[in-house]
Amino acid sequence: MHIRSDSFPPRGPIPAQFAMGQADGFAANRNPHLAWEDVPEGTRSFALLCIDPDAPTVAETVGRDDLQIPVEQPRAEFVHWAMADIGADVREIAAGSCSDGITARGKHSPPGPAGARQGLNDYTGWFAGDAELGGDYLGYDGPYPPFNDLRLHRYFFRLFALDAATLPLPARFTAADLRRAMQGHVLAEAAVYGTYTLNPAAGL
16 A cells, blocks of 8 residues: 655655644644555555654753754654544545644534544644633644754654444544554555654754
8 A cells, every 4th residue: 555645745845834833823734635545455444643753752842942952852742633434435635625724722523534533633732721722623733843843853644444444433532542443453554754844953
């Protein structure tokens, strides 16, 4: 199975229109185009994750003008998208079809392929307690790495072909719930990643 995007080159920069944040604040927050092929026989649905494995782990260093977050700081995953029960006949997700703009407190019913279910992304936790932005962030919300991070962030779009038409997931599910529910059902996986940064010195 193979996956590609017409929105960014493999391992190349993701345009700002597909990010939540840009240098001067919020960005267009559109989901990128994705398409896949060579699907294994017996596929009954797909699941999709978008994960940044380069999120800083020391919160006190984020967003500070007086320091740069070092490349060697330990990192953790930040989930930008979790979607389950994508129909077995689906081969493409159009750019901007699942997210086009930012919704304060999160999208309540984000669009997606017919029958698909959108899970919570990690902005739910990041904005928790914020009076203006706190809420359940469902579906895709794009990159917004710290402007003072010296590490170039990678965003992996991981597609899973499954032998189950639906997965036993709670209504308010996370990427961790999705990973557990997929166990024993994955026929194939494909991934593509792009990069994004708000720091001109990142990756140098």
